[in-house]
Amino acid sequence: MNPAWSYLLTAVGVLGLYLAGRQQRLGWAVGLGAQGLWLAYALATRQYGFLVSAICYGAVYAKNFRRWRPAPPLQRNESP
Template identity: 75%
Template structure:
């Protein structure tokens, strides 16, 4: 497999974590989208265990994004003038 795959997957993953840590929705979108790259990697290298990890990571990213959105709405609603 071409060596740039590992660098690409690392860069995308770290970028997603960076933005998620800064509480930006973009981070969750990048992290979730990165799972498509992992699926492509799994299929290209016939390492099918990565399909399971992409599914698991995708589920966690989606779940945490929904939780984060709910918390953001709660903070916004609490901060609204009454």
């Protein structure tokens, strides 16, 4: 297996978390897409334990993607 897989999986996963941390819904979609890469990796390397983790992580990413709402804007407390 080409070692580039490790870098690709890491880069995509970190990008998804970075975007989600910046309150961008796209982050959850990127993380969900990364699970497709993990599925491919698990099958290509015959490391089937990664299938379970990809399914579990995928479920969490999908749930967060569906439920994500932007944070309400902060309101200033104006004194009279």
